[in-house]
Amino acid sequence: MIRIDNLPEIFVKAMPVLRTLEDAGFEAYFVGGSVRDVLLHRHVHDVDITTSAYPEEVKELFDKSIDTGIKHGTVTVLYGGESYEITTFRTESGYQDFRRPDHVTFVQNLDEDLKRRDFTINALAMDMHGDIVDLFNGIEDLKNHIIRAVGNPEKRFHEDALRMMRAVRFMSQLEFKLEEKTEQAIKDNHELLKKISVERIREEFVKMGLGPFSRQAFQIFLDTQLSEDVPDFAGKKDLLQVYPQLKFSPTMETSLWAVIIILLKVSNENIGKFMRDWKNSNAMTEKVEQIIKMFDLIADHVPTDYELFEAGEDIIINTIDVADILGQPVSSEALVDRYLALPIKTPSELAVDGRFLIKRGMRPGAQLGRTLNQIRKKVVACEIENSEEAIEQYLDDLD
Ligand SMILES: Nc1ccn([C@@H]2O[C@H](COP(=O)(O)OP(=O)(O)OP(=O)(O)O)[C@@H](O)[C@H]2O)c(=O)n1
Numbered sequence: 001m002i003r004i005d006n007l008p009e010i011f012v013k014a015m016p017v018l019r020t021l022e023d024a025g026f027e028a029y030f031v032g033g034s035v036r037d038v039l040l041h042r043h044v045h046d047v048d049i050t051t052s053a054y055p056e057e058v059k060e061l062f063d064k065s066i067d068t069g070i071k072h073g074t075v076t077v078l079y080g081g082e083s084y085e086i087t088t089f090r091t092e093s094g095y096q097d098f099r100r101p102d103h104v105t106f107v108q109n110l111d112e113d114l115k116r117r118d119f120t121i122n123a124l125a126m127d128m129h130g131d132i133v134d135l136f137n138g139i140e141d142l143k144n145h146i147i148r149a150v151g152n153p154e155k156r157f158h159e160d161a162l163r164m165m166r167a168v169r170f171m172s173q174l175e176f177k178l179e180e181k182t183e184q185a186i187k188d189n190h191e192l193l194k195k196i197s198v199e200r201i202r203e204e205f206v207k208m209g210l211g212p213f214s215r216q217a218f219q220i221f222l223d224t225q226l227s228e229d230v231p232d233f234a235g236k237k238d239l240l241q242v243y244p245q246l247k248f249s250p251t252m253e254t255s256l257w258a259v260i261i262i263l264l265k266v267s268n269e270n271i272g273k274f275m276r277d278w279k280n281s282n283a284m285t286e287k288v289e290q291i292i293k294m295f296d297l298i299a300d301h302v303p304t305d306y307e308l309f310e311a312g313e314d315i316i317i318n319t320i321d322v323a324d325i326l327g328q329p330v331s332s333e334a335l336v337d338r339y340l341a342l343p344i345k346t347p348s349e350l351a352v353d354g355r356f357l358i359k360r361g362m363r364p365g366a367q368l369g370r371t372l373n374q375i376r377k378k379v380v381a382c383e384i385e386n387s388e389e390a391i392e393q394y395l396d397d398l399d
């Protein structure tokens with residue numbers, strides 16, 4: 001049995017939760033991603049707990065809890081300023097729609113619970129003393145960098161088809177390879193992904209895209225045909241095949257979407273639809289649209305000062321990032337330096353606003369907007385100084 005000494009602080013903080021359950025006569029373990037990540041010496045972002053206690057019993061032991069998914073056996077316990085998902089040992093049965101179990105069955109031992117988990121590297125548990133429970137050689141697979149379904153891969157993917165996306169997402173995050181039978185089962189069952197909600201697919205797709213090894217994972221995403229069953233990718237393999245050859249892996253979600261849209265040659269009018277098909281937020285869609293507009297602009301000509309001003313720092317940096325990923329040379333320092341040298345960098349930095357113009361006797365309306373625009377352009381172009389006096393003088397000369 002492997003024991004981990006010197007557990008990271010996040011586990012130490014959670015120990016009293018395990019102890020409370022154990023002292024009440026229940027079994028309790030850390031499980032899933034946290035155990036995997038501590039063994040890989042990766043940062044552990046949260047710890048999930050699995051226990052023999054029923055949800056009602058868990059709730060009785062702690063002052064503050066939330067019924068997160070009580071039907072599925074999950075209670076969130078608030079303890080020491082942190083929150084912990086505590087799930088009762090369970091199996092899943094009756095997967096009618098390849099998504100979520102129709103009903104869960106609580107079971108009395110950890111083994112049964114670990115058996116229904118997706119991959120051997122995620123089916124590890126750790127007790128209060130740091131002792132690891134490893135029923136499926138997950139530790140060996142961690143050492144060999146292998147993603148292997150627990151037991152029969154077909155069954156695991158029929159239970160929850162999203163697991164096929166999780167497989168390529170872990171490849172990207174961890175630089176792991178797929179075990180042969182697991183990969184074959186994905187090839188044979190990729191169509192099940194069609195049953196999964198786009199929101200859940202998007203979450204895994206973005207995690208894959210932002211993982212440090214996304215180019216390798218993307219190749220498997222294409223080879224297994226998973227790409228045929230996500231929004232707007234079907235039949236576009238030859239275009240998407242460029243992704244594994246990209247210069248860098250994206251590190252920002254906006255860049256990921258922009259790169260994909262550019263590779264797919266989505267027309268400007270259709271970017272909104274593409275982003276909506278993937279259930280992206282309006283804010284994300286707008287930003288990606290602006291990045292692509294700037295990307296096209298830079299490809300066409302050297303941007304003017306006013307175009308840099310209109311884009312703003314965030315979009316400029318994002319656009320440079322996208323160009324870098326695609327291996328398209330832009331003089332990024334020059335663009336950023338020029339932007340930083342602008343007399344004003346955002347509309348709100350203009351020394352005057354609409355009220356100023358109204359005080360001067362202008363009426364609210366379209367003309368006022370046009371005049372403000374004109375002033376802004378002159379200020380950005382350094383034709384007028386950004387001060388009330390200089391702008392006043394300019395307007396006086398116009399009258
Ligand atoms: N479709 C799924 C989702 C989750 N799990 C199990 O539930 C655990 C927790 O799930 P989740 O937090 O979604 O993933 P993690 O593996 O913890 O990865 P991350 O670090 O991204 O949270 C997994 O480790 C795995 O044991 C599973 O078997 N099948």
Ligand SMILES: [Mg+2]
Pocket residue numbers: 032033034046048
């Ligand atoms: Mg997790």
